Amino acid sequence: MLGRCPTGKRPHYTRKDAKNAAKRHKGGRRPIPYTCDECGLWHIGKPPPALARGEIARDEIRQHRYDRRRVLGEDA
């Protein structure tokens, strides 16, 4: 069923929607859009550690299907 994700995060159907949601985020570090391995849709979340360490560029994120536990490890 669309609109439900096992992770409990709000799904976005396009990268653009996810980016717009990230822009509306208030406070703290802006979340990044990423594709979800559970539902295949887009979510926004904290940047993965590799991004924070400067090992990858923000623009590279979309080309990786990040394991959500890496992306959201701090929330788990």
Ligand SMILES: [Zn+2]
């Ligand atoms: Zn999902």
